[in-house]
Amino acid sequence: MIEINLLLIFIIIAAIVAVEVKDLLSSVVAVGVAGFGLVISFLTLKAPDLAITQLVVEILCLIILIRATIKVDLPFSTSGRWLINTLVSIAFIAVFLSYGYKALLSLPVFGSPLMKTSDFYLSETLKSVHATNIVSAINLNFRAYDTLGEATVLFAAAIGVMSIMRRKGRLTNKNKDNESE
Amino acid sequence: MLTYFLCLVLFCVGFYAILRKRNIIKIIIGIVICEYAINLFLILFAYRMNGRSPLYSPNQGITNMVDPLPQALAMTAIVISLATTALLVGIAIRIYEKYGTFDITKINRLKG
Amino acid sequence: MNQNNGMSVIVKTVTRLLAGFILLYGIHIVLHGHISPGGGFAGGFIIALSYILFMLAFGKEEILKRVPQPMISLLESLGALMFLAIAVFGFFGGYFFANWLPKGIPFKLFSAGTIPISNVALALLEVSLGLFGIFLVLVLLKFAPLNEEKTKKK
Numbered sequence: 001m002i003e004i005n006l007l008l009i010f011i012i013i014a015a016i017v018a019v020e021v022k023d024l025l026s027s028v029v030a031v032g033v034a035g036f037g038l039v040i041s042f043l044t045l046k047a048p049d050l051a052i053t054q055l056v057v058e059i060l061c062l063i064i065l066i067r068a069t070i071k072v073d074l075p076f077s078t079s080g081r082w083l084i085n086t087l088v089s090i091a092f093i094a095v096f097l098s099y100g101y102k103a104l105l106s107l108p109v110f111g112s113p114l115m116k117t118s119d120f121y122l123s124e125t126l127k128s129v130h131a132t133n134i135v136s137a138i139n140l141n142f143r144a145y146d147t148l149g150e151a152t153v154l155f156a157a158a159i160g161v162m163s164i165m166r167r168k169g170r171l172t173n174k175n176k177d178n179e180s181e
Numbered sequence: 182m183l184t185y186f187l188c189l190v191l192f193c194v195g196f197y198a199i200l201r202k203r204n205i206i207k208i209i210i211g212i213v214i215c216e217y218a219i220n221l222f223l224i225l226f227a228y229r230m231n232g233r234s235p236l237y238s239p240n241q242g243i244t245n246m247v248d249p250l251p252q253a254l255a256m257t258a259i260v261i262s263l264a265t266t267a268l269l270v271g272i273a274i275r276i277y278e279k280y281g282t283f284d285i286t287k288i289n290r291l292k293g
Numbered sequence: 294m295n296q297n298n299g300m301s302v303i304v305k306t307v308t309r310l311l312a313g314f315i316l317l318y319g320i321h322i323v324l325h326g327h328i329s330p331g332g333g334f335a336g337g338f339i340i341a342l343s344y345i346l347f348m349l350a351f352g353k354e355e356i357l358k359r360v361p362q363p364m365i366s367l368l369e370s371l372g373a374l375m376f377l378a379i380a381v382f383g384f385f386g387g388y389f390f391a392n393w394l395p396k397g398i399p400f401k402l403f404s405a406g407t408i409p410i411s412n413v414a415l416a417l418l419e420v421s422l423g424l425f426g427i428f429l430v431l432v433l434l435k436f437a438p439l440n441e442e443k444t445k446k447k
Contacts, residue, residue, distance in 0.1 A: 019198040
Protein backbone atom coordinates (compact mmCIF):
# COMPACT_ATOMS: atom_id res chain seq x y z
CA MET A 1 0.00 0.00 0.00
CA ILE A 2 2.21 2.77 -1.28
CA GLU A 3 -0.25 5.60 -0.73
CA ILE A 4 -0.65 4.98 3.00
CA ASN A 5 3.13 5.11 3.46
CA LEU A 6 3.37 8.36 1.47
CA LEU A 7 0.59 9.95 3.50
CA LEU A 8 2.27 8.89 6.74
CA ILE A 9 5.57 10.45 5.67
CA PHE A 10 3.71 13.67 4.87
CA ILE A 11 2.08 13.70 8.32
CA ILE A 12 5.45 13.07 10.01
CA ILE A 13 7.05 15.98 8.15
CA ALA A 14 4.17 18.29 9.16
CA ALA A 15 4.51 17.16 12.79
CA ILE A 16 8.28 17.83 12.82
CA VAL A 17 7.67 21.31 11.40
CA ALA A 18 5.02 21.96 14.08
CA VAL A 19 7.37 21.00 16.89
CA GLU A 20 10.50 22.83 15.77
CA VAL A 21 9.37 26.19 14.35
CA LYS A 22 9.88 29.23 16.57
CA ASP A 23 6.72 31.15 15.65
CA LEU A 24 3.69 29.81 17.52
CA LEU A 25 1.16 30.73 14.82
CA SER A 26 3.07 28.74 12.18
CA SER A 27 3.26 25.69 14.41
CA VAL A 28 -0.52 25.76 15.02
CA VAL A 29 -1.07 25.94 11.24
CA ALA A 30 1.27 22.95 10.82
CA VAL A 31 -0.79 20.95 13.33
CA GLY A 32 -3.84 21.75 11.20
CA VAL A 33 -2.06 20.44 8.11
CA ALA A 34 -1.20 17.20 9.97
CA GLY A 35 -4.86 16.83 10.95
CA PHE A 36 -6.02 17.24 7.35
CA GLY A 37 -3.49 14.64 6.20
CA LEU A 38 -5.01 12.36 8.82
CA VAL A 39 -8.50 12.94 7.33
CA ILE A 40 -7.28 11.86 3.88
CA SER A 41 -5.62 8.75 5.31
CA PHE A 42 -8.86 7.82 7.12
CA LEU A 43 -10.66 8.04 3.77
CA THR A 44 -8.03 5.84 2.15
CA LEU A 45 -8.49 3.26 4.92
CA LYS A 46 -12.25 3.08 4.20
CA ALA A 47 -13.60 4.77 7.36
CA PRO A 48 -15.96 7.62 6.29
CA ASP A 49 -17.61 8.13 9.72
CA LEU A 50 -14.26 8.85 11.26
CA ALA A 51 -13.15 11.16 8.47
CA ILE A 52 -16.16 13.45 9.03
CA THR A 53 -15.67 13.47 12.80
CA GLN A 54 -11.91 14.09 12.63
CA LEU A 55 -12.39 16.97 10.15
CA VAL A 56 -14.86 18.81 12.36
CA VAL A 57 -12.89 18.20 15.57
CA GLU A 58 -9.73 19.45 13.84
CA ILE A 59 -11.39 22.74 12.90
CA LEU A 60 -12.62 23.34 16.46
CA CYS A 61 -9.19 22.46 17.88
CA LEU A 62 -7.52 24.98 15.55
CA ILE A 63 -9.87 27.78 16.59
CA ILE A 64 -9.19 27.12 20.27
CA LEU A 65 -5.41 26.83 19.84
CA ILE A 66 -4.99 29.98 17.74
CA ARG A 67 -6.39 32.12 20.51
CA ALA A 68 -3.59 31.00 22.80
CA THR A 69 -0.70 32.06 20.56
CA ILE A 70 0.11 35.49 21.88
CA LYS A 71 3.85 35.70 21.94
CA VAL A 72 6.77 34.19 20.05
CA ASP A 73 8.22 30.88 21.20
CA LEU A 74 11.07 31.01 23.68
CA PRO A 75 14.59 30.17 22.41
CA PHE A 76 16.14 26.79 23.12
CA SER A 77 17.47 26.78 26.64
CA THR A 78 21.28 26.56 26.84
CA SER A 79 21.48 26.90 30.60
CA GLY A 80 21.93 24.14 33.07
CA ARG A 81 22.36 20.57 31.90
CA TRP A 82 20.77 20.90 28.46
CA LEU A 83 23.19 18.59 26.60
CA ILE A 84 22.72 15.67 28.96
CA ASN A 85 18.94 16.19 28.97
CA THR A 86 18.73 16.09 25.19
CA LEU A 87 21.00 13.05 24.90
CA VAL A 88 19.09 11.12 27.55
CA SER A 89 15.76 11.90 25.82
CA ILE A 90 17.06 10.77 22.44
CA ALA A 91 18.55 7.59 23.97
CA PHE A 92 15.24 6.79 25.68
CA ILE A 93 13.31 7.31 22.46
CA ALA A 94 15.76 5.06 20.56
CA VAL A 95 15.34 2.25 23.12
CA PHE A 96 11.54 2.72 22.96
CA LEU A 97 11.56 2.47 19.17
CA SER A 98 13.67 -0.69 19.10
CA TYR A 99 11.48 -2.50 21.61
CA GLY A 100 8.40 -1.24 19.79
CA TYR A 101 9.71 -2.68 16.54
CA LYS A 102 10.14 -6.07 18.16
CA ALA A 103 6.61 -5.93 19.59
CA LEU A 104 5.11 -4.89 16.25
CA LEU A 105 6.52 -8.02 14.60
CA SER A 106 4.03 -10.17 16.51
CA LEU A 107 0.94 -8.36 15.21
CA PRO A 108 -0.97 -9.87 12.27
CA VAL A 109 0.24 -8.77 8.85
CA PHE A 110 -1.09 -5.39 7.71
CA GLY A 111 -4.23 -6.09 5.68
CA SER A 112 -5.67 -9.24 7.23
CA PRO A 113 -7.44 -8.52 10.52
CA LEU A 114 -8.50 -11.26 12.92
CA MET A 115 -12.18 -10.29 13.18
CA LYS A 116 -13.29 -12.74 15.83
CA THR A 117 -16.07 -10.60 17.35
CA SER A 118 -16.77 -8.52 14.27
CA ASP A 119 -18.20 -11.53 12.45
CA PHE A 120 -21.00 -11.56 15.02
CA TYR A 121 -21.59 -7.82 14.60
CA LEU A 122 -21.63 -7.97 10.82
CA SER A 123 -24.20 -10.74 10.64
CA GLU A 124 -26.43 -9.60 13.51
CA THR A 125 -26.88 -5.92 12.61
CA LEU A 126 -29.22 -6.39 9.71
CA LYS A 127 -31.18 -9.25 11.27
CA SER A 128 -31.96 -7.94 14.74
CA VAL A 129 -31.38 -4.16 14.71
CA HIS A 130 -32.34 -3.25 11.11
CA ALA A 131 -29.74 -0.48 10.91
CA THR A 132 -27.46 -0.10 7.93
CA ASN A 133 -24.60 1.89 9.45
CA ILE A 134 -22.66 -0.75 11.36
CA VAL A 135 -20.38 1.66 13.24
CA SER A 136 -23.36 3.61 14.60
CA ALA A 137 -25.09 0.37 15.55
CA ILE A 138 -22.01 -0.81 17.45
CA ASN A 139 -21.68 2.55 19.21
CA LEU A 140 -25.31 2.95 20.20
CA ASN A 141 -26.76 -0.53 20.38
CA PHE A 142 -24.22 -3.23 21.14
CA ARG A 143 -21.79 -1.06 23.13
CA ALA A 144 -24.02 1.73 24.39
CA TYR A 145 -22.41 1.69 27.85
CA ASP A 146 -19.19 3.11 26.40
CA THR A 147 -21.16 5.93 24.79
CA LEU A 148 -22.71 6.70 28.17
CA GLY A 149 -19.21 6.94 29.66
CA GLU A 150 -18.15 9.25 26.84
CA ALA A 151 -21.16 11.51 27.40
CA THR A 152 -20.15 11.72 31.07
CA VAL A 153 -16.61 12.76 30.14
CA LEU A 154 -17.93 15.46 27.79
CA PHE A 155 -20.27 16.75 30.47
CA ALA A 156 -17.41 16.93 32.99
CA ALA A 157 -15.27 18.83 30.47
CA ALA A 158 -18.07 21.35 29.90
CA ILE A 159 -18.41 21.91 33.65
CA GLY A 160 -14.64 22.38 33.90
CA VAL A 161 -14.67 24.94 31.10
CA MET A 162 -17.51 26.83 32.78
CA SER A 163 -15.65 26.96 36.08
CA ILE A 164 -12.43 28.21 34.41
CA MET A 165 -14.26 31.04 32.70
CA ARG A 166 -15.70 32.34 35.93
CA ARG A 167 -13.99 35.27 37.67
CA LYS A 168 -13.42 35.23 41.38
CA GLY A 169 -16.35 36.85 43.10
CA ARG A 170 -18.56 39.87 42.77
CA LEU A 171 -16.57 42.45 44.75
CA THR A 172 -13.15 41.46 43.39
CA ASN A 173 -14.72 41.28 39.92
CA LYS A 174 -15.53 44.99 40.08
CA ASN A 175 -11.98 45.87 41.22
CA LYS A 176 -10.35 43.84 38.45
CA ASP A 177 -12.49 45.46 35.77
CA ASN A 178 -11.59 48.92 37.05
CA GLU A 179 -7.86 48.07 37.00
CA SER A 180 -7.74 46.58 33.52
CA GLU A 181 -9.74 49.44 31.99
CA MET B 182 5.08 -3.60 8.93
CA LEU B 183 6.63 -0.40 7.65
CA THR B 184 3.25 1.30 8.11
CA TYR B 185 3.01 0.37 11.78
CA PHE B 186 6.58 1.54 12.34
CA LEU B 187 5.91 4.95 10.75
CA CYS B 188 2.93 5.35 13.07
CA LEU B 189 5.22 4.68 16.04
CA VAL B 190 7.68 7.29 14.74
CA LEU B 191 4.86 9.86 14.66
CA PHE B 192 4.09 9.05 18.29
CA CYS B 193 7.76 9.57 19.18
CA VAL B 194 7.83 13.00 17.51
CA GLY B 195 5.01 14.14 19.78
CA PHE B 196 6.65 12.48 22.77
CA TYR B 197 9.90 14.39 22.18
CA ALA B 198 7.94 17.65 22.19
CA ILE B 199 6.38 16.79 25.56
CA LEU B 200 9.78 15.99 27.07
CA ARG B 201 12.03 18.77 25.84
CA LYS B 202 10.10 21.94 25.12
CA ARG B 203 9.91 24.91 27.44
CA ASN B 204 6.75 26.60 26.21
CA ILE B 205 3.42 25.28 27.45
CA ILE B 206 1.78 25.67 24.03
CA LYS B 207 4.47 23.46 22.45
CA ILE B 208 3.75 20.81 25.09
CA ILE B 209 0.04 20.96 24.26
CA ILE B 210 0.87 20.57 20.55
CA GLY B 211 2.94 17.48 21.45
CA ILE B 212 -0.03 15.94 23.31
CA VAL B 213 -2.29 16.56 20.27
CA ILE B 214 0.21 14.86 17.94
CA CYS B 215 0.42 11.82 20.28
CA GLU B 216 -3.39 11.51 20.17
CA TYR B 217 -3.39 11.62 16.35
CA ALA B 218 -0.84 8.79 16.24
CA ILE B 219 -2.88 6.56 18.56
CA ASN B 220 -6.12 7.02 16.61
CA LEU B 221 -4.31 6.28 13.36
CA PHE B 222 -2.84 3.10 14.84
CA LEU B 223 -6.30 1.85 15.82
CA ILE B 224 -7.62 2.35 12.28
CA LEU B 225 -4.53 0.79 10.67
CA PHE B 226 -5.13 -2.31 12.74
CA ALA B 227 -8.58 -2.78 11.23
CA TYR B 228 -7.85 -2.59 7.53
CA ARG B 229 -8.45 -5.43 5.11
CA MET B 230 -6.74 -5.36 1.72
CA ASN B 231 -9.21 -4.33 -1.04
CA GLY B 232 -12.02 -4.24 1.48
CA ARG B 233 -14.98 -1.88 1.49
CA SER B 234 -16.39 0.45 4.15
CA PRO B 235 -18.74 -1.01 6.78
CA LEU B 236 -22.06 0.16 5.32
CA TYR B 237 -24.78 -2.11 3.99
CA SER B 238 -26.01 -1.65 0.45
CA PRO B 239 -28.90 -3.50 -1.18
CA ASN B 240 -26.91 -5.33 -3.83
CA GLN B 241 -23.65 -6.30 -2.16
CA GLY B 242 -22.83 -8.96 0.40
CA ILE B 243 -21.01 -8.69 3.70
CA THR B 244 -18.00 -10.81 2.92
CA ASN B 245 -15.43 -8.12 2.14
CA MET B 246 -15.84 -5.44 4.80
CA VAL B 247 -13.10 -3.93 6.94
CA ASP B 248 -13.27 -4.44 10.68
CA PRO B 249 -15.88 -2.08 12.21
CA LEU B 250 -15.03 -2.54 15.90
CA PRO B 251 -11.81 -0.48 16.17
CA GLN B 252 -13.50 2.26 14.16
CA ALA B 253 -16.22 2.57 16.79
CA LEU B 254 -13.59 2.74 19.56
CA ALA B 255 -11.54 5.36 17.71
CA MET B 256 -14.60 7.57 17.23
CA THR B 257 -15.00 7.84 20.99
CA ALA B 258 -11.33 8.68 21.37
CA ILE B 259 -11.41 11.49 18.79
CA VAL B 260 -14.23 13.34 20.55
CA ILE B 261 -12.61 12.98 23.98
CA SER B 262 -9.34 14.44 22.66
CA LEU B 263 -11.19 17.65 21.79
CA ALA B 264 -12.50 17.95 25.35
CA THR B 265 -9.04 17.51 26.88
CA THR B 266 -7.47 20.02 24.48
CA ALA B 267 -10.09 22.65 25.35
CA LEU B 268 -9.45 22.21 29.09
CA LEU B 269 -5.66 22.30 28.65
CA VAL B 270 -5.76 25.54 26.66
CA GLY B 271 -8.06 27.14 29.25
CA ILE B 272 -5.68 26.25 32.07
CA ALA B 273 -2.70 27.53 30.06
CA ILE B 274 -4.39 30.89 29.46
CA ARG B 275 -5.16 31.22 33.17
CA ILE B 276 -1.49 30.51 33.96
CA TYR B 277 -0.46 33.27 31.57
CA GLU B 278 -2.79 35.74 33.24
CA LYS B 279 -1.31 35.01 36.64
CA TYR B 280 2.42 34.65 35.95
CA GLY B 281 2.88 36.75 32.79
CA THR B 282 4.88 34.10 30.93
CA PHE B 283 4.48 30.69 29.31
CA ASP B 284 7.90 29.43 30.42
CA ILE B 285 7.64 26.34 32.59
CA THR B 286 10.96 26.95 34.36
CA LYS B 287 9.57 30.15 35.86
CA ILE B 288 6.21 28.82 37.07
CA ASN B 289 7.32 27.52 40.41
CA ARG B 290 5.53 29.43 43.14
CA LEU B 291 3.70 27.16 45.52
CA LYS B 292 1.62 29.82 47.24
CA GLY B 293 -1.57 30.98 45.51
CA MET C 294 -8.02 41.87 18.07
CA ASN C 295 -11.26 43.49 19.18
CA GLN C 296 -13.76 40.69 18.84
CA ASN C 297 -16.82 42.78 19.51
CA ASN C 298 -16.83 44.61 16.20
CA GLY C 299 -16.68 41.63 13.87
CA MET C 300 -15.01 41.43 10.50
CA SER C 301 -15.27 43.20 7.16
CA VAL C 302 -18.32 43.57 4.90
CA ILE C 303 -17.38 40.71 2.55
CA VAL C 304 -17.16 38.22 5.41
CA LYS C 305 -20.48 39.40 6.86
CA THR C 306 -22.34 39.04 3.54
CA VAL C 307 -20.98 35.58 2.79
CA THR C 308 -21.75 34.43 6.34
CA ARG C 309 -25.34 35.57 6.05
CA LEU C 310 -25.72 33.40 2.96
CA LEU C 311 -23.88 30.32 4.24
CA ALA C 312 -24.86 29.85 7.89
CA GLY C 313 -28.35 28.52 7.14
CA PHE C 314 -27.05 25.86 4.75
CA ILE C 315 -24.48 24.62 7.23
CA LEU C 316 -27.17 24.30 9.91
CA LEU C 317 -29.41 22.33 7.55
CA TYR C 318 -26.55 20.02 6.55
CA GLY C 319 -25.77 19.32 10.20
CA ILE C 320 -29.39 18.44 10.96
CA HIS C 321 -29.42 16.08 7.95
CA ILE C 322 -26.33 14.24 9.17
CA VAL C 323 -27.79 13.85 12.67
CA LEU C 324 -31.16 12.50 11.52
CA HIS C 325 -29.67 10.05 8.99
CA GLY C 326 -27.13 8.67 11.46
CA HIS C 327 -28.30 5.09 11.16
CA ILE C 328 -28.34 4.98 7.36
CA SER C 329 -25.30 6.87 6.10
CA PRO C 330 -21.99 7.80 7.75
CA GLY C 331 -22.06 10.46 10.43
CA GLY C 332 -24.16 10.06 13.51
CA GLY C 333 -24.73 12.24 16.53
CA PHE C 334 -21.14 13.37 17.18
CA ALA C 335 -20.19 14.72 13.78
CA GLY C 336 -23.62 16.24 13.15
CA GLY C 337 -23.70 17.99 16.51
CA PHE C 338 -20.32 19.61 15.90
CA ILE C 339 -21.42 20.79 12.45
CA ILE C 340 -24.47 22.53 13.97
CA ALA C 341 -22.18 24.18 16.54
CA LEU C 342 -19.84 25.30 13.76
CA SER C 343 -22.63 27.19 12.00
CA TYR C 344 -23.21 29.25 15.16
CA ILE C 345 -19.47 29.73 15.61
CA LEU C 346 -19.14 31.06 12.05
CA PHE C 347 -21.84 33.58 12.83
CA MET C 348 -20.14 34.56 16.06
CA LEU C 349 -16.71 35.03 14.50
CA ALA C 350 -18.06 37.23 11.72
CA PHE C 351 -20.42 39.43 13.70
CA GLY C 352 -19.00 39.59 17.22
CA LYS C 353 -20.07 37.92 20.38
CA GLU C 354 -23.03 40.17 21.17
CA GLU C 355 -25.22 39.05 18.26
CA ILE C 356 -25.17 35.41 19.30
CA LEU C 357 -25.76 36.24 22.94
CA LYS C 358 -28.92 38.09 21.96
CA ARG C 359 -30.39 35.08 20.15
CA VAL C 360 -29.04 32.19 22.26
CA PRO C 361 -28.42 33.44 25.82
CA GLN C 362 -26.00 31.59 28.01
CA PRO C 363 -28.48 29.94 30.46
CA MET C 364 -30.20 28.39 27.45
CA ILE C 365 -26.97 26.67 26.40
CA SER C 366 -26.67 25.11 29.87
CA LEU C 367 -30.30 24.02 29.62
CA LEU C 368 -29.70 22.38 26.23
CA GLU C 369 -26.74 20.47 27.57
CA SER C 370 -28.57 19.13 30.62
CA LEU C 371 -31.52 18.21 28.42
CA GLY C 372 -29.27 16.20 26.10
CA ALA C 373 -27.65 14.24 28.92
CA LEU C 374 -30.98 13.56 30.64
CA MET C 375 -32.58 12.38 27.39
CA PHE C 376 -29.77 9.89 26.81
CA LEU C 377 -30.14 8.52 30.34
CA ALA C 378 -33.93 8.31 30.00
CA ILE C 379 -33.55 6.15 26.87
CA ALA C 380 -31.22 3.89 28.83
CA VAL C 381 -33.49 3.54 31.87
CA PHE C 382 -36.61 2.99 29.76
CA GLY C 383 -34.76 0.04 28.26
CA PHE C 384 -35.95 -1.88 31.30
CA PHE C 385 -39.21 -2.25 29.39
CA GLY C 386 -37.35 -4.40 26.92
CA GLY C 387 -35.82 -6.59 29.59
CA TYR C 388 -32.41 -5.14 30.42
CA PHE C 389 -30.59 -1.79 30.76
CA PHE C 390 -30.06 -0.06 27.37
CA ALA C 391 -32.30 -2.48 25.48
CA ASN C 392 -33.50 -1.41 22.07
CA TRP C 393 -37.22 -1.44 22.79
CA LEU C 394 -38.90 0.59 20.06
CA PRO C 395 -40.22 -1.29 17.03
CA LYS C 396 -37.60 -1.68 14.36
CA GLY C 397 -38.95 -1.06 10.92
CA ILE C 398 -37.70 -1.84 7.45
CA PRO C 399 -34.01 -1.14 6.87
CA PHE C 400 -33.00 1.86 4.73
CA LYS C 401 -36.00 3.91 5.87
CA LEU C 402 -35.82 6.96 8.11
CA PHE C 403 -37.92 5.55 10.97
CA SER C 404 -36.09 2.30 11.55
CA ALA C 405 -33.59 0.81 13.98
CA GLY C 406 -35.42 1.37 17.24
CA THR C 407 -33.96 3.91 19.64
CA ILE C 408 -30.87 4.79 17.59
CA PRO C 409 -32.25 8.01 15.98
CA ILE C 410 -33.40 9.35 19.38
CA SER C 411 -29.96 8.66 20.85
CA ASN C 412 -28.40 10.52 17.94
CA VAL C 413 -30.53 13.61 18.64
CA ALA C 414 -29.67 13.51 22.37
CA LEU C 415 -25.94 13.29 21.66
CA ALA C 416 -26.16 16.11 19.12
CA LEU C 417 -27.67 18.43 21.75
CA LEU C 418 -24.77 17.62 24.07
CA GLU C 419 -22.19 18.31 21.37
CA VAL C 420 -23.70 21.65 20.34
CA SER C 421 -23.44 23.05 23.83
CA LEU C 422 -19.90 21.72 24.29
CA GLY C 423 -18.75 23.40 21.10
CA LEU C 424 -20.35 26.70 22.06
CA PHE C 425 -18.84 26.59 25.56
CA GLY C 426 -15.39 25.97 24.14
CA ILE C 427 -15.64 29.02 21.92
CA PHE C 428 -16.98 31.19 24.72
CA LEU C 429 -13.95 30.12 26.73
CA VAL C 430 -11.46 31.44 24.23
CA LEU C 431 -13.39 34.61 23.51
CA VAL C 432 -13.94 35.61 27.12
CA LEU C 433 -10.43 35.06 28.47
CA LEU C 434 -7.47 37.29 27.76
CA LYS C 435 -9.40 40.51 27.32
CA PHE C 436 -6.30 42.55 28.01
CA ALA C 437 -3.88 40.69 25.73
CA PRO C 438 -3.46 43.52 23.15
CA LEU C 439 -2.12 45.84 25.86
CA ASN C 440 0.71 43.39 26.62
CA GLU C 441 1.63 43.14 22.95
CA GLU C 442 1.90 46.91 22.62
CA LYS C 443 4.13 47.07 25.67
CA THR C 444 6.59 44.50 24.32
CA LYS C 445 6.64 46.18 20.90
CA LYS C 446 7.48 49.54 22.40
CA LYS C 447 10.38 48.03 24.32
